[in-house]
Amino acid sequence: MDQAEVLLIAGRAxxxxxxxxxxxxxxLRAAMVAHCVIEGDFMGLAHPAPAGDPRRTKIAERNLTALWSNYAELGYRRLIYTHTVSVLAENEGMFQRALGANVKIxxxxxxxxxxxxxxxxxxxxxxxxxxxExxxxARKARILDEQTPPEALRVVTDGRSVLDIAREVVGATGWLPSTSG
Structure with a gap:
């Protein structure tokens, strides 16, 4: 697999x-599926650079690009990226620039x-x-409700176990080998 794939996990705090x-x-580890994980909240933490400041976005993209370059050089092609609003269309360009223009999102x-x-x-x-916080x-929940692209999978977490939620999320990737015969 040469094409990079990124699983964006977004949601309110x-x-x-x-x-x-x-x-x-x-x-994925249990199934021996190669991947890497980046917690997006840490990519732009710098002071002073308040939320919404273009410097925070710029440094987040530079850090993501540098980390992905290291992973890709070692042969990784799948990334799990968690960040509050990563799924918004306005962020697609960052992932295309960092992971490659043909990245599957x-x-x-x-x-x-x-x-x-x-x-x-x-x-x-x-x-x-x-x-x-x-x-x-609450503000980010409203933004996500209004601006999330329609193709995004919405997963309710209220009253559910992490195992159940993760099963649904990983199912959306197609990254696990098929167990049907």
Whole structure:
């Protein structure tokens, strides 16, 4: 396989993107499917560069390009990329520039109710930014509802196990060998 493929796992804060991404990776590892994982939230962390600042987008793309170059040089062609709004059409160019113009993009949006997101974030956030994170999560949920391309798979996470969610997400990739005979 020469074509790069990227599984974009998006969703509001508190939806379980990182946890699901790691479980998808575990399923692929168990099946001996070569892949790599990048947590997109870390690609643009720099100060000062607030969210929405073009410098954050530029550094995120440069970091993704550098990491992917290293993976591709070693023969990897599949990437799991988790980031809140990675599935939006406006981000497609970044993945084409970083992974190649003919990259196959698989979009998955994890969803959760406000109550579920609040419960998860309250359990996770330990510092001074909980209220800001809750507001941002709700805002990003609205953006994803309005702007996610129609071909994206939407996966509800409320009341479901990570194993069940990951099974559905990995099924969208076609990356696991067929077990039917």
């Amino acid at each position: 508190g939806v379980g993107k990182t946890t699901v991404g790691w479980e998808v990776s575990a399923r 698989i979009r998955v949006v994890l969803t959760a109710s406000d109550a579920t997101a609040r419960e998860r974030l309250t359990g996770r956030e330990r510092g001074s930014e909980l209220e800001q 809750l507001e941002s999560s």
